[in-house]
Amino acid sequence: MTDTTKILTHYDLSHANTMALSCVARHAMILDSDQRLADDLAVALAFAKNANLPIFVLSGGSNVILPSTLNALVLLPKTTGxxxxxxxxxxxxxxxxxxxxxxxxxxxxxxxxxxxxxxxxxxxxxxxxxxxxxxxxxxxxxxxxxxxxxxxxxxxxxxxxxxxxxxxxxxxxxxxxxxxxxxxxxxxxxxxxxxxxxxxxxxxxxxxxxxxxxxxxxxxxxxxxxxxxxxxxxxxxLPDPAVLANCGSFFQNPIIPIKQFHELKAKFSDLPSYLVNDDFIKLPAGWLIDKAGLKGKGIFPILTHEKQALVLTNHHPRHASQHDIKTTQDFIINAVKTMFGVSLVREPVWLDEHI
Ligand SMILES: Cc1cc2nc3c(=O)[nH]c(=O)nc-3n(C[C@H](O)[C@H](O)[C@H](O)COP(=O)(O)OP(=O)(O)OC[C@H]3O[C@@H](n4cnc5c(N)ncnc54)[C@H](O)[C@@H]3O)c2cc1C
Structure with a gap:
């Protein structure tokens, strides 16, 4: 018979993500033994199949944006050695x-x-x-x-x-x-x-x-x-997530064609850049956000960090939701697009309620 005692129900993940978003997983399993890992996984896979649930692996939660309800079996790896x-x-x-x-x-x-x-x-x-x-x-x-x-x-x-x-x-x-x-x-x-x-x-x-x-x-x-x-x-x-909730760099550094770069450089002579190859240039996303006047700004409770505009911080930990992140994210994307014509792309993994 399958031992499902390690399968937890309505598991609170609010403390398991550095963005401190409020999130409850439908089910979770803590993988705490390297020796029993194969057996624990066999139980988890059978349970998920039976319940028709997707599986998601959550480690330190420092690169994820979680929904308020996660309709999945979340595996939490804690094995050491x-x-x-x-x-x-x-x-x-x-x-x-x-x-x-x-x-x-x-x-x-x-x-x-x-x-x-x-x-x-x-x-x-x-x-x-x-x-x-x-x-x-x-x-x-x-x-x-x-x-x-x-x-x-x-x-x-x-x-x-x-x-x-x-x-x-x-x-x-x-x-x-x-x-x-x-x-x-x-x-x-x-x-x-x-x-x-x-x-x-x-x-x-x-x-x-x-x-x-x-x-x-x-x-x-x-x-x-x-x-x-x-x-x-x-x-x-960088802000320490234990003190000010965040998930590191929120946007990737955009890569644009050389022609577009020269047009921008004519308007913004201090624009920093890194050559990718003969055709493309990488721009620092943090500089673009800063130049758009958004350092330390956003839509409360999600604001860019006052020392590093690339980092979004959560000023209402364990209450703010994925929706709040999206509001500030879209605000920043629109501002940068309007000013520079450059589209920013999110870096952390975004999870929907139904994966
Ligand atoms: C303040 C701060 C600074 C950061 N600085 C950097 C930096 O300088 N460079 C950098 O690259 N990143 C940086 N990051 C991002 C992040 O720390 C890294 O991506 C880190 O590796 C994520 O580890 P995690 O255990 O928190 O993974 P999680 O956030 O839990 O998971 C991230 C993704 O990996 C998958 N995953 C996690 N563990 C496993 C596993 N065992 N098996 C299969 N899939 C798995 C998850 O399903 C998810 O898709 C920073 C984050 C913060 C908060």
């Missing part, structure tokens, strides 16, 4: 359970002398989510350090392994993003380096990590100095 798979003189291969906290995992790696992930410090969320949008920051993408992703196919219940190529990683993109709600990533296998490779040529990272190094009596920064510098910079620019 890191296993050393192999090592050479140069590198180490670690298999990490999906429920490990991302920032703490990087800290543990650095303490053990395993390097590479330090630029990705303080990104909220859990390890199992990091391949989904191929998290990146300060010139580094996690895909550079992922050897394999181990997952369960939620349609068949079968375990499957994806090597780095099969993950089809791109900028904030992966195979898993293209196939939403199809897989539960149970483990990520990382290959990290034993020799430091300091990458500080992004923004003010060289300056801040250099200052931390010299304060510690060193001429060049260590990976731990870079880690501390990233934490310091992020804390000075």
């Amino acid at each position: 890191t296993q050393l798979i192999s090592q050479t003189e140069q590198s180490v291969t670690l298999q990490v359970a999906c429920g490990e906290n991302w920032h703490q995992f990087i800290q543990t790696c650095l303490n053990q002398g395993y390097y590479g992930l330090e630029n990705l410090a303080l990104i909220p969320g859990l390890v199992g989510a990091c391949p989904v949008q191929n998290i990146g920051a300060y010139g580094v993408q996690v895909s550079d350090f992922i050897d394999k992703v181990i997952a369960y196919d939620l349609q068949t219940g079968q375990a499957c392994t994806f090597d780095n190529t099969a993950c089809d990683f791109g900028y904030r993109h992966s195979f898993f993003k293209d196939n939403p709600n199809r897989y539960l990533i149970s483990h990520v296998v990382f290959r990290l380096q034993k020799a430091p490779n300091i990458l500080t040529n992004y923004g003010d990272l060289a300056d801040v990590s250099g200052k931390i190094a010299s304060k510690n009596g060193r001429t060049t920064p260590t990976p731990m100095d870079v880690f501390d510098a990233v934490v310091q910079i992020r804390q000075s620019k």
Whole structure:
């Protein structure tokens, strides 16, 4: 007989998303044992099939916009554990359970002398989510350090392994993003380096990590100095979701044709830009929103952050709804479109009541 005692009903997710949106899931299951994961999933899949419900995986909830009612079985991965798979003189291969906290995992790696992930410090969320949008920051993408992703196919219940190529990683993109709600990533296998490779040529990272190094009596920064510098910079620019609810960057940086860029540059001479290729230019969405006069603005209770216009913040936690987000989102999209003729696209995953 199927043991459904772990299936919870009317599960409150208001504290399980960093945007602090009020949300109740019709059903939920906490996946808390790596050893029993296959059995728990078999129960979850059978239950969902029987109840004709879709399945949604919610990890740290830092990249999702939830509806007030989620008509689904929500899987909450909490499994922990890191296993050393192999090592050479140069590198180490670690298999990490999906429920490990991302920032703490990087800290543990650095303490053990395993390097590479330090630029990705303080990104909220859990390890199992990091391949989904191929998290990146300060010139580094996690895909550079992922050897394999181990997952369960939620349609068949079968375990499957994806090597780095099969993950089809791109900028904030992966195979898993293209196939939403199809897989539960149970483990990520990382290959990290034993020799430091300091990458500080992004923004003010060289300056801040250099200052931390010299304060510690060193001429060049260590990976731990870079880690501390990233934490310091992020804390000075981005709101802490525990203090002010948000889900990080709300819009992607738009990519426009060169011709349109030159027309805009003629009107806005201070317009920053990053060359993508011979035909396209990427613009910073935060600058466009700021220039449209919307830094710190929006429609209450959802306002852009006063230090970083790209981040939407929730000033009425656990009361504001997805509808409030949409109101401010559309207000910003319209203002930017009117002023620049550029269409902004949302970054976080948007979930409807019926997935
Ligand atoms: C303040 C702040 C700063 C941020 N800065 C950055 C940044 O610099 N760079 C960056 O890339 N992102 C950033 N983010 C976005 C976010 O932290 C990352 O996308 C993170 O990886 C999401 O992890 P999570 O555990 O919260 O995932 P969730 O929000 O719970 O889920 C995100 C998506 O991944 C899927 N998913 C999650 N776990 C699994 C799993 N185990 N198996 C299958 N699918 C899964 C979910 O179904 C959902 O579609 C930031 C967010 C905040 C709030």
